[in-house]
Amino acid sequence: MKFNLLKKEIHHNSWRLYVTILVLGLLTALLSTSQIEVTKHLTDTLVSNSINSQQVILWMGLLFSVYIGMNLIKVINTYFQDKVRIQMSFNLDTIFLNKINPQTITNVETPKYQNELNIAKYGFDSISGLTLSFLQFVSLLFSITFYFVVIFQKIWFLPFIILLLNLPKLLTESKLAVKDYQFVEQTTEVSRKRSILQSLLLTPLAIKEILIFSAKPFILNHWDQSYREEIIQTLKYKRHESVKKLILGLQSNLGLLLNQSVLVFALMNKIISFGDYISLLAAITMIESSFYGVASYYRQIKQYHISTKKLVDFFGKYSNIGIESKDSVSIRSKDLSIQNLNFQYPNQKFKTLNGIHLNIKSGEKISIVGSNGSGKSTLSKIIAGLHDIEAQTVFIGGIDIKLLDSTSYFSNFSMVTQDFMKYPFTLKENISLSDKPNIEKILSIKRTYSNLIPDIDLNTVLGYEYEGSRQLSGGQWQKVALARALYKDCEFMILDEATSALDPESEFKFINTYIQEERRKNLIFITHRLNLCKLFDRIIVMDNGRIVEVGTHHQLMNSRGTYYNLYQSQKMEEEYNGLVQTTI
Numbered sequence: 193m194k195f196n197l198l199k200k201e202i203h204h205n206s207w208r209l210y211v212t213i214l215v216l217g218l219l220t221a222l223l224s225t226s227q228i229e230v231t232k233h234l235t236d237t238l239v240s241n242s243i244n245s246q247q248v249i250l251w252m253g254l255l256f257s258v259y260i261g262m263n264l265i266k267v268i269n270t271y272f273q274d275k276v277r278i279q280m281s282f283n284l285d286t287i288f289l290n291k292i293n294p295q296t297i298t299n300v301e302t303p304k305y306q307n308e309l310n311i312a313k314y315g316f317d318s319i320s321g322l323t324l325s326f327l328q329f330v331s332l333l334f335s336i337t338f339y340f341v342v343i344f345q346k347i348w349f350l351p352f353i354i355l356l357l358n359l360p361k362l363l364t365e366s367k368l369a370v371k372d373y374q375f376v377e378q379t380t381e382v383s384r385k386r387s388i389l390q391s392l393l394l395t396p397l398a399i400k401e402i403l404i405f406s407a408k409p410f411i412l413n414h415w416d417q418s419y420r421e422e423i424i425q426t427l428k429y430k431r432h433e434s435v436k437k438l439i440l441g442l443q444s445n446l447g448l449l450l451n452q453s454v455l456v457f458a459l460m461n462k463i464i465s466f467g468d469y470i471s472l473l474a475a476i477t478m479i480e481s482s483f484y485g486v487a488s489y490y491r492q493i494k495q496y497h498i499s500t501k502k503l504v505d506f507f508g509k510y511s512n513i514g515i516e517s518k519d520s521v522s523i524r525s526k527d528l529s530i531q532n533l534n535f536q537y538p539n540q541k542f543k544t545l546n547g548i549h550l551n552i553k554s555g556e557k558i559s560i561v562g563s564n565g566s567g568k569s570t571l572s573k574i575i576a577g578l579h580d581i582e583a584q585t586v587f588i589g590g591i592d593i594k595l596l597d598s599t600s601y602f603s604n605f606s607m608v609t610q611d612f613m614k615y616p617f618t619l620k621e622n623i624s625l626s627d628k629p630n631i632e633k634i635l636s637i638k639r640t641y642s643n644l645i646p647d648i649d650l651n652t653v654l655g656y657e658y659e660g661s662r663q664l665s666g667g668q669w670q671k672v673a674l675a676r677a678l679y680k681d682c683e684f685m686i687l688d689e690a691t692s693a694l695d696p697e698s699e700f701k702f703i704n705t706y707i708q709e710e711r712r713k714n715l716i717f718i719t720h721r722l723n724l725c726k727l728f729d730r731i732i733v734m735d736n737g738r739i740v741e742v743g744t745h746h747q748l749m750n751s752r753g754t755y756y757n758l759y760q761s762q763k764m765e766e767e768y769n770g771l772v773q774t775t776i
């Protein structure tokens with residue numbers, strides 16, 4: 193990806209503001225040079241043998257007007273700079289959120305992604321800072337040039353000495369720019385840890401457990417430790433920066449002393465007047481401070497180069513920029529076939545799935561069961577196209593899914609996972625995920641699946657995030673997620689323990705209705721409630737990343753293997769619970 197492609201979007205709607213700020217910068221430079229000139233004349237009038245009071249009043253009036261003008265421009269300039277900052281941060285956030293578009297979740301569900309995201313955000317912020325600094329830099333260049341002209345007219349060689357003495361500032365800032373980035377990279381994890389723990393202490397979900405388990409001191413202690421670690425690292429870096437700045441300050445003081453000596457020499461030898469002395473000293477001091485601005489701009493230019501490199505890497509990994517869109521392949525059948533599929537998560541040392549072979553015919557309803565961690569969710573996410581897999585392992589209608597455009601592949605799937613989303617939107621938006629929900633479609637789902645969609649106004653905002661919103665129960669939220677999956681109305685419905693919060697009657701009614709109503713569609717149902725498995729065409733039993741049994745409920749019960757044992761132990765548990773209840 194070429195970063196230049198983004199530049200236009202970064203500066204969208206800002207060019208007129210930039211020109212305004214530059215004009216204001218030019219005016220500031222003109223006024224501050226006039227201030228020097230007026231001060232010179234006022235001083236010369238004051239130290240002359242015959243003080244002309246009218247002239248003194250005139251110069252003082254002029255000086256006052258220059259001050260007022262400078263103040264006015266300063267206020268207007270600050271406003272426009274704020275405006276640029278706001279516009280730029282909107283542009284950058286828009287680009288960032290639009291461009292980050294990973295095609296799968298495999299690399300996103302890792303700490304590496306979080307760290308790289310943090311560094312990329314820092315890079316983006318430094319770009320927005322750079323634009324403003326560039327404008328300030330140009331304004332400073334105006335001022336420095338004007339001051340140089342003033343000084344050059346009186347003592348021609350002095351501007352060159354000043355320039356030479358200020359070069360170390362640029363060098364130091366360039367080194368600090370590299371160090372800045374190294375510092376951010378080193379502290380990303382610890383600063384993320386601190387903010388994760390901080391939000392843990394503040395989010396309502398966590399507060400509930402914190403209260404019950406009296407966990408505040410424990411989490412606070414973790415937060416305190418990571419914050420202290422971050423502070424230690426930050427202060428170490430700041431100390432290093434301060435030492436560099438101290439050395440620079442000393443160099444700058446020595447430079448001023450040298451320049452002042454030149455002025456004193458010129459004054460004593462009557463090369464310049466006393467007024468010149470005062471005004472030139474002011475000009476030199478202003479150049480010195482302007483050079484700090486120039487140096488800090490130089491540091492940001494350096495950072496800009498590092499940032500763009502990091503951003504190009506980041507977008508290369510997590511966006512679809514530069515990925516050639518695949519030709520649309522027409523899929524004739526929706527039969528799904530998995531051939532010798534192995535899968536390993538990027539941050540795991542072992543394979544989560546081992547040699548999976550599975551064929552699912554169009555319209556088939558299958559249930560996947562197995563112990564915790566056996567790989568059921570991973571397999572279902574792979575089927576839905578959410579993970580990076582090797583070529584020639586998953587096929588739809590005989591076509592390798594790696595050859596298909598991911599968006600068109602996703603259009604075949606509806607999915608409700610264990611950790612489904614609860615959007616802080618209205619009920620109808622939660623179901624449709626659209627600005628223009630098809631109300632008739634929602635009402636039709638409501639009629640077919642009784643008790644699925646809560647009996648509240650479709651325009652009610654859900655959750656506890658906003659004033660006037662309405663919180664749902666866990667089961668109701670899960671029903672809304674199921675309604676969302678039905679609304680998408682796809683060939684494949686994947687339900688990963690997606691009915692676990694429903695009462696047994698609602699769960700049975702939902703699954704049974706889907707099977708009856710959607711005979712031509714596929715249902716992949718992951719569950720721990722084995723009594724529902726009887727409703728399915730086939731049951732897949734998983735253990736330790738492998739498929740260990742496949743068959744109907746009766747076949748698997750007769751073969752007396754893993755499924756049989758799981759079923760028996762669940763039946764015994766249910767009988768025991770029933771016994772306890774009747775005893776009570």
Ligand SMILES: Nc1ncnc2c1ncn2[C@@H]1O[C@H](COP(=O)(O)OP(=O)(O)OP(=O)(O)O)[C@@H](O)[C@H]1O
Nearest residue numbers: 301537539540544563564565566567568569570571
């Ligand atoms: N994002 C992830 N990154 C790394 N490892 C993961 C990730 N998700 C799952 N795993 C690992 O993969 C293995 C299988 O997990 P998976 O969620 O597929 O199991 P499951 O059969 O659905 O379990 P459960 O019944 O508890 O939901 C587990 O050992 C788990 O630690």
